Amino acid sequence: MTEKPKQLMRIPTRPVSTGGDLETFIEKNQNLISGIILAIFLLVGGWYVYKNYYKEPLEKEAAEQMWQAQFQFEQDSFNLALNNPGGGYDGFLGIIENYPGTRAANLSKYYAGVSYLRLGNYDKALEYLEDYDPHTPVMKTMKYGVMGDVLSEQDQLEQASKYYKKAYEAAWDHSDFLAAYYLLKYGELQEELGNKEEAHRAYTDIKKYFPKTPDARQIDLFIGRVE
Numbered sequence: 001m002t003e004k005p006k007q008l009m010r011i012p013t014r015p016v017s018t019g020g021d022l023e024t025f026i027e028k029n030q031n032l033i034s035g036i037i038l039a040i041f042l043l044v045g046g047w048y049v050y051k052n053y054y055k056e057p058l059e060k061e062a063a064e065q066m067w068q069a070q071f072q073f074e075q076d077s078f079n080l081a082l083n084n085p086g087g088g089y090d091g092f093l094g095i096i097e098n099y100p101g102t103r104a105a106n107l108s109k110y111y112a113g114v115s116y117l118r119l120g121n122y123d124k125a126l127e128y129l130e131d132y133d134p135h136t137p138v139m140k141t142m143k144y145g146v147m148g149d150v151l152s153e154q155d156q157l158e159q160a161s162k163y164y165k166k167a168y169e170a171a172w173d174h175s176d177f178l179a180a181y182y183l184l185k186y187g188e189l190q191e192e193l194g195n196k197e198e199a200h201r202a203y204t205d206i207k208k209y210f211p212k213t214p215d216a217r218q219i220d221l222f223i224g225r226v227e
Helices: 019-028 030-074 078-083 092-098 103-119 122-131 137-153 157-171 176-192 196-209 219-226
Strands: none
Touching: 030 078, 030 092, 030 103, 078 092, 078 103, 092 103, 103 122, 103 137, 122 137, 137 157, 137 176, 157 176, 176 196, 176 219, 196 219
16 A cells, blocks of 8 residues: 655745734833833933033033132132132032032032141041042042141041052153152151151152152252161
């Protein structure tokens, strides 16, 4: 008896379209998809409104408020710069409080820290300096350097020395003047702490790497002192 031929499986020659499945998914989830699209629209639109109609005007207003406080700061009138610079303008403390999140408020924290240092209120100085977020290598150097000054005034020499080191490291590739200035301060504190080898290294680095800076002019005297 002749066997009936087996039916061969037909192999598709092209991918089966899944378009129907996608359409079904969309039909079943219209509310979810609409909600996602609306959320994205609100997010993008909300950021645009925040940036252009709130953030930028606030930044401009804060910067305009700041100039009088800076003027008083430059005149060494630190109490006025902090609290009441005159002319109806905010001092640094007012700018920090009234314009949070702005560049002017952030920079005001640095000015407030320096002002409190000059006024002898070291705890307040550290508080504002620690909260300041520098955005350039030079301002990072200045932040660490002033923190070193504050700690040095409090006779916390080990801690002050660490911040002077951070200051000159931040300035190393960006400002010979600042790098040499804070490297000398670091060396002097190391010398005062009895670490003559470390002080010698700091002084000779000034002579080697920053020979054209003002602090290099008398550096041989410092080197000779610790040899």
